[in-house]
Amino acid sequence: xxxxxxxxxxxxxxxxxxxxxxxxxxxxxxxxxxxxxxxxxxxxxxxxxxxxxxxxxxxxxxxxxxxxxxxxxxxxxxxxxxxx
Amino acid sequence: xxxxxxxxxxxxxxxxxxxxxxxxxxxxxxxxxxxxxxxxxxxxxxxxxxxxxxxxxxxxxxxxxxxxxxxxxxxxxxxxxxxxxxxxxxxxxxxxxxxxxxxxxxxxxxxxxxxxxxxxxxxxxxxxxxxxxxxxxxxxxxxxxxxxxxxxxxxxxxxxxxxxxxxxxxxxxxxxxxxxxxxxxxxxxxxxxxxxxxxxxxxxxxxxxxxxxxxxxxxxxxxxxxxxxxxxxxxxxxxxxxxxxxxxxxxxxxxxxxxxxxxxxxxxxxxxxxxxxxxxxxxxxxxxxxxxxxxxxxxxxxxxxxxxxxxxxxxxxxxxxxxxxxxxxxxxxxxxxxxxxxxxxxxxxxxxxxxxxxxxxxxxxxxxxxxxxxxxxxxxxxxxxxxxxxxxxxxxxxxxxxxxxxxxxxxxxxxxxxxxxxxxxxxxxxxxxxxxxxxxxxxxxxxxxxxxxxxxxxxxxxxxxxxxxxxxxxxxxxxxxxxxxxxxxxxxxxxxxxxxxxxxxxxxxxxxxxxxxxxxxxxxxxxxxxxxxxxxxxxxxxxxxxxxxxxxxxxxxxxxxxxxxxxxxxxxxxxxxxxxxxxxxx
Numbered sequence: 001x002x003x004x005x006x007x008x009x010x011x012x013x014x015x016x017x018x019x020x021x022x023x024x025x026x027x028x029x030x031x032x033x034x035x036x037x038x039x040x041x042x043x044x045x046x047x048x049x050x051x052x053x054x055x056x057x058x059x060x061x062x063x064x065x066x067x068x069x070x071x072x073x074x075x076x077x078x079x080x081x082x083x084x
Numbered sequence: 085x086x087x088x089x090x091x092x093x094x095x096x097x098x099x100x101x102x103x104x105x106x107x108x109x110x111x112x113x114x115x116x117x118x119x120x121x122x123x124x125x126x127x128x129x130x131x132x133x134x135x136x137x138x139x140x141x142x143x144x145x146x147x148x149x150x151x152x153x154x155x156x157x158x159x160x161x162x163x164x165x166x167x168x169x170x171x172x173x174x175x176x177x178x179x180x181x182x183x184x185x186x187x188x189x190x191x192x193x194x195x196x197x198x199x200x201x202x203x204x205x206x207x208x209x210x211x212x213x214x215x216x217x218x219x220x221x222x223x224x225x226x227x228x229x230x231x232x233x234x235x236x237x238x239x240x241x242x243x244x245x246x247x248x249x250x251x252x253x254x255x256x257x258x259x260x261x262x263x264x265x266x267x268x269x270x271x272x273x274x275x276x277x278x279x280x281x282x283x284x285x286x287x288x289x290x291x292x293x294x295x296x297x298x299x300x301x302x303x304x305x306x307x308x309x310x311x312x313x314x315x316x317x318x319x320x321x322x323x324x325x326x327x328x329x330x331x332x333x334x335x336x337x338x339x340x341x342x343x344x345x346x347x348x349x350x351x352x353x354x355x356x357x358x359x360x361x362x363x364x365x366x367x368x369x370x371x372x373x374x375x376x377x378x379x380x381x382x383x384x385x386x387x388x389x390x391x392x393x394x395x396x397x398x399x400x401x402x403x404x405x406x407x408x409x410x411x412x413x414x415x416x417x418x419x420x421x422x423x424x425x426x427x428x429x430x431x432x433x434x435x436x437x438x439x440x441x442x443x444x445x446x447x448x449x450x451x452x453x454x455x456x457x458x459x460x461x462x463x464x465x466x467x468x469x470x471x472x473x474x475x476x477x478x479x480x481x482x483x484x485x486x487x488x489x490x491x492x493x494x495x496x497x498x499x500x501x502x503x504x505x506x507x508x509x510x511x512x513x514x515x516x517x518x519x520x521x522x523x524x525x526x527x528x529x530x531x532x533x534x535x536x537x538x539x540x541x542x543x544x545x546x547x548x549x550x551x552x553x554x555x556x557x558x559x560x561x562x563x564x565x566x567x568x569x570x571x572x573x574x575x576x577x578x579x580x581x582x583x584x585x586x587x588x589x590x591x592x593x594x595x596x597x598x599x600x601x602x603x604x605x606x607x608x609x610x611x612x613x614x615x616x617x618x619x620x621x622x623x624x625x626x627x628x629x630x631x632x633x634x635x636x637x638x639x640x641x642x643x644x645x646x647x648x649x650x651x652x653x654x655x656x657x658x659x660x661x662x663x664x665x666x667x668x669x670x
Contacts, residue, residue, distance in 0.1 A: 006418040010483050026549060029541045036534040042451050043459070046535075052542030055460075059467035059543070060550030064557055067342035077343055077563040083573050 029053065088133045090146055091121040091156060092194065092204065095163070095187030102183070103176040111171055114179060118164035121190075125156045132196060141256050144196025150524040151378065155193045155314045157522060158382045159186065161508070162306045162389055169393055169501035170299035181214035182303045189307040193314055198246040198256045201315070205242065205279075208308060209235035215300025216292050224295045230572065231292035234278070238285075242275025261319050273320060280312035280363060282329050283336045286356050287569035290340070293355075294348040294405070298396035301348060305392045306385045309355060313362045313381050322369025330363030331461045338468030340567065345406050345560045347395045347481055351388070354431065354473055357465055358384050364462065365446040368453050371525035376445030378523055383438035383512055387430035390505035391473060394424030397494035397502070398481055404489070407477070407560035412486025419493055421482045423502040428478060430509040432470035432544060438512035440540065441519070441531040448529060467547040474544075475551045476558055 008014050034049040041047040045055070071077040098117040105113050130153070134145030163186040170178060188211055191204030209232065216228035248268035250256045261269045274285075281289040289309070293301050320326060337357025344350040358380070365377030397420050398413065399405050414421050426437070433439035443466065450458040493499060512519050520527040551558065 002422045003418040006414050006421045010414040022548070022552070026545055029538060029545050033538040033542055036538045038535055043456055050542070052539040053546040055463065056467050056543030056546035057550050059464040060471055060547040061554065063338060063464070063468045063471065064342060064550070064554055067339045068557060070339065071343040071563075071565065076340075076565050077561065078566055080562060080564050082564060082566075 026053075088128070088131075088146070088148075089124045090133070090190075090194065091124045091128075091160060092187045092191035094121045094124060095183045095190065099180045099183035099187070102179050110176075114167050114171065115164070117183065118160060118167055118186075121160040122157075122164060125153065125160050128153060128156070135196075138199065141199065141250070142197060143199060144257060145200055146194040147196030147258070148194060150522070151314070151317060152193050154378050154382060154522045154524065155310065156190055158385050159189055159193065159307065159310075162385050163303075165386075165389060165501050165504050166299070166303045166306070168504065169302055169396075169498055171497040172495045173299060175218075178215060178218050178297060178300060181211050181218070182300070185211035185215070185303060185307060189311045192311045195258055198250065198258050201258055202239070202243055202246060205311075206239050208311065209239065212300075212304055212308060213292075215304060216296045218300060219295060219297045227292045227295035230569065231288050233572070234285075234288040238275050238278035241271050241278070245269070245271025245273075245275060258315075258318065260321065265323075273323070273325075276312050276315050276319070277329070278312075279308055280316060280359055281309055281356050282333050282359075282363060283356070284568040286333070286336070287567040289355060290349055290352040290567060291569045293352040294346050298400045302389055302392045302396060305351070305355060305388045309359050310381050310385055313359060313366070313377065316363065317366045317374055317377060321366055321374055323367055326363050326367030327455070327458060328367075330360045330365075330367055331458050332360070333357065333363060334360030334462055334465035335468075336360070338465050338472070340565055341468065341472040341476075342558070343561075343563070343565045345408055345562060345564075347398065347405055347407060347410070347477060348392065350407075350472060350477055351391050351395055354391075354469060355388060357469060358388065358431065360465065361443055361446045361462060364458060365449060368449055368455070370449055370453060372452065372527075372529060373446065373449035375520075375523045375525050375527055375529075376442065376447075376449050379519055380439075380442040380446055382519060382522075383430065383442040383509070386505050386508050386512070387427045387438060390427030390502055390509060391424065391431065393498065393502045393505065394420055394427060395477075395481070397498050398491075400494050400498070401491045402489050406562070407480040408562050410481045410487065410489070411484040412482075413489060413491050414482040416491040417482070417493055419499055420502070421478065423499070423506050424478060424482075425474075426506040426509055428470075428474040430513065432474045433466060433540060434513075434544065435532070435537050435540060436510065436513045438509045440513055441516035442512075444531055444536060444540070445529050463543060467543055470544050470547050471551055475548060476560075479555075480560055 009018065030050050030053055033052065036049075038047065045051045094117060102110065102114070128148055130148045130150070132144055132147050134143075136143045136145070163182075166182065166186075167179075170182065173179065185208060188204040188207035191207065192201055195201035195204060213228050213232045213235075216224055216231060245268050246256065248266075249261075249272060252266070252268055261272070265273075278285040278288075293304050296304055316326065334357050337353040337355070337360065341350050341353040341357070344353060362377040362380050362384070365373040365375075365380065367373075395405075398410065398417070401417070402410065402413070404410055430437040430439045433443045447459055447462050447466075450462065516531065520529075
């Protein structure tokens with residue numbers, strides 16, 4: 001069973017159903033965020049449905065590009081023999 | 085009936101017979117000790133044990149309360165899991181080191197005074213470094229010495245703080261630091277913060293852990309940073325500085341994880357990031373925040389151990405550790421993939437996994453404390469956590485490009501250990517109540533609300549979308565990253581260069597100047613001095629001596645040697661004296 005689940009995520013032949021399942025999950029979670037009951041909202045963004053999706057995506061993109069910028073332009077990434 | 089068995093003693097004394105046992109008996113013994121320790125911690129009663137006096141100082145070997153019990157519980161559980169994972173090792177050295185390491189960590193957790201704490205604190209550093217040395221090979225030995233150097237420095241700073249604190253307050257009992265932050269408090273804080281791997285004092289961790297043995301890194305990932313979290317929670321709750329250090333830390337680890345190519349170093353940067361949440365919780369210092377920090381430490385030890393075991397299994401089987409050299413292992417290692425992913429979901433705080441019920445408590449506590457910026461930063465770090473440990477690392481390690489590596493599942497004991505940790509990760513996520521009951525304060529927090537679930541999943545799934553869209557940008561590169569260890573790896577070299585080249589050259593130039601200019605001048609001066617001495621001083625001295633000689637000759641001629649002459653002279657003298665006396669007196 002475990003092997004089949006793992007293969008589903010790895011094998012090329014399942015690429016299409018995998019992608020469909022992923023997009024379906026994305027849509028479902030945004031829809032659910034609109035339907036869910038919000039009793040107390042501490043901050044402005046707590047009242048915005050779909051905020052977490054936007055923030056998650058932006059965080060991810062920001063982290064990737066800021067880090068890579070620091071690595072390449074900021075000189076954090078060096079050749080492996082840098083310390084030798 | 086003994087009412088208290090110190091779990092630290094069980095491990096430290098229990099480590100001694102290991103080298104003399106063989107085969108199945110040793111395996112049984114290795115499992116027996118952690119099992120007994122778990123039992124000892126479960127049955128332990130809050131109170132003070134082992135009070136004594138040493139060179140006029142109060143010593144309290146064990147002070148048991150709820151905070152120490154939570155940490156001791158997870159430490160002993162992790163010791164059992166780590167031992168199962170290392171059970172296939174035939175050499176005794178690593179088992180002994182691991183037991184002493186665990187015992188020292190437990191000693192710190194129960195220490196009631198600073199001297200006991202310091203003793204076990206140093207014990208941890210020396211026992212754990214063996215787990216790095218045991219890897220052998222030059223990189224490991226070098227990393228081990230750097231690890232030791234940093235920890236000894238930190239230990240000295242801590243000891244300095246302890247002595248100043250003891251001199252100022254007159255007591256070495258370990259508890260919340262009261263009465264403002266002085267030099268002593270800052271030194272103690274610096275010692276603690278170094279072991280918690282707070283930037284810029286974090287590089288020892290990400291430098292040494294990936295160089296340790298496969299089984300040793302599992303132990304190391306659990307104990308050093310979390311004992312530091314414990315002592316911070318004990319001594320510095322509500323210290324504002326820690327909120328900001330922790331927030332920076334959470335993002336710092338995540339940013340470096342993007343750049344990392346070594347699988348275990350990537351995980352090590354995520355220790356830095358995750359400990360950041362705990363440091364924030366302690367800094368906020370409310371009951372909920374300290375509960376959050378403590379429970380997160382509990383969950384963290386288990387899922388981080390699981391992740392290190394997963395990455396360790398890959399290294400054990402393939403002998404490779406760089407993401408650029410790994411890939412396509414899912415076909416041959418499906419169980420490892422599945423177990424690793426449980427740890428990945430737990431660290432990413434997916435609903436029904438342990439991180440969901442602990443990490444969110446810290447973030448909620450920051451929210452209740454009206455710290456919007458901290459909430460946003462920690463949520464961003466959560467996104468980064470899933471991006472790396474949940475997506476990037478498994479993708480490039482297990483899926484991605486098939487490198488055609490010959491692999492198989494790791495030995496069964498490794499899989500069993502990973503299974504134990506995975507079960508606990510899920511169990512805590514599904515039934516958080518037993519963990520909440522262990523926490524130092526009553527828990528008023530319900531993780532499973534509709535909003536919390538949809539918001540968490542929203543952040544996580546759309547992070548995955550970002551990953552899918554920008555996969556190419558994340559391709560691992562064959563590089564290493566400069567961290568603050570630069571200062572003692574490269575900086576020290578520049579310092580030595582400075583000492584050898586410019587300073588040495590300056591020294592040579594100075595001696596040249598003295599040889600070419602100063603020496604002839606000195607010679608001349610000396611010669612002139614000698615001439616003055618001979619012609620001037622000597623002449624005066626000789627002249628004086630000669631005149632004394634002449635006077636002496638004249639005087640000698642006066643001496644005739646005839647007694648009557650002397651008697652006459654004396655009588656003449658006496659008469660003259662009387663005459664003078666008679667005239668002058670009147």
